[in-house]
Amino acid sequence: MQTHTIGDIRIDRLMESEGAFADADFLFPEISPTLIETQADWLMPTFIDPETKKIIMSFHSLLIRSSRSTILVDCCVGNHKHRPNRPEWHQLNTPWLAKLKTLGLQADDIDYVLCTHLHADHVGWNTQLVNGQWVPTFPNAQYIFGQLEYQYWEEACRSHEGDSPLNHGSFDDSVLPIIEAGKAILVDNDHQIEPGIWLEPAPGHTPGNVIVHVKSGTQHAILTGDVMHSAIQLANPDLSSRFCSDAILSRDSRTKLIETYAETPVIMMPAHFPTPTAGRIVRRGNAFEYLFN
Numbered sequence: 001m002q003t004h005t006i007g008d009i010r011i012d013r014l015m016e017s018e019g020a021f022a023d024a025d026f027l028f029p030e031i032s033p034t035l036i037e038t039q040a041d042w043l044m045p046t047f048i049d050p051e052t053k054k055i056i057m058s059f060h061s062l063l064i065r066s067s068r069s070t071i072l073v074d075c076c077v078g079n080h081k082h083r084p085n086r087p088e089w090h091q092l093n094t095p096w097l098a099k100l101k102t103l104g105l106q107a108d109d110i111d112y113v114l115c116t117h118l119h120a121d122h123v124g125w126n127t128q129l130v131n132g133q134w135v136p137t138f139p140n141a142q143y144i145f146g147q148l149e150y151q152y153w154e155e156a157c158r159s160h161e162g163d164s165p166l167n168h169g170s171f172d173d174s175v176l177p178i179i180e181a182g183k184a185i186l187v188d189n190d191h192q193i194e195p196g197i198w199l200e201p202a203p204g205h206t207p208g209n210v211i212v213h214v215k216s217g218t219q220h221a222i223l224t225g226d227v228m229h230s231a232i233q234l235a236n237p238d239l240s241s242r243f244c245s246d247a248i249l250s251r252d253s254r255t256k257l258i259e260t261y262a263e264t265p266v267i268m269m270p271a272h273f274p275t276p277t278a279g280r281i282v283r284r285g286n287a288f289e290y291l292f293n
């Protein structure tokens with residue numbers, strides 16, 4: 001996506017990686033074997049790779065700049081994170097942080113970091129490895145975590161037993177160091193960051209999952225996080241992902257979002273839709289379709 005202007009507010013995308021990463025029936029265990037075939041005219045080649053039939057996903061952050069503040073939403077996988085159970089995330093070394101400069105920004109310029117939820121692919125760049133320690137990447141930022149989300153993972157990680165750590169160990173290397181540095185603010189799920197920029201609860205993918213509204217003048221965008229992972233879920237909004245903690249609640253949050261904003265000018269900016277990412281939801285038969293903006 002190019003720079004989007006929402007009234008007086010600017011939104012840019014900062015991509016970490018993009019590619020045909022996941023088999024559709026892995027990410028969406030309930031998918032009908034014929035769904036992609038019947039919707040191929042709009043899903044391929046942008047959302048589904050015609051050769052491998054894998055889902056094309058992007059991992060990116062979104063940067064909101066208003067007259068008041070610079071807000072980084074979601075923090076991808078991060079560099080040097082130990083993720084042996086996800087080879088495509090393991091020990092990454094990407095120029096994501098250096099690319100901030102191409103947007104005219106440095107790490108010092110970020111006022112807020114906001115994680116829509118605390119999965120490993122949304123918290124990674126919260127921290128970076130300096131002299132063997134995980135330290136906050138953005139020294140002047142306050143990190144906004146949902147209170148409910150934080151409590152859920154704090155308890156889950158504390159009581160977890162098993163060979164591999166919960167959430168690929170991301171709570172320990174990408175969330176706790178922020179808390180320990182005194183940089184976190186734990187907020188309600190309808191928190192307003194400033195006039196025109198606020199959170200809305202969208203539970204199901206995780207218990208404290210949120211979406212982020214950006215509204216200025218007559219324009220409105222929603223950073224939808226992982227309420228939808230792929231445009232396939234517009235062809236069948238009932239499809240929750242393998243990684244949703246509550247598939248039914250995730251479906252309900254997704255259906256509410258889709259039904260509310262379909263056929264409106266409101267721009268969606270999902271966390272994993274491929275380039276150019278931003279678009280609108282329109283009706284198609286009994287379901288929906290995605291049109292890039």
Ligand SMILES: [Zn+2]
Nearest residue numbers: 119121226271
């Ligand atoms: Zn995600």
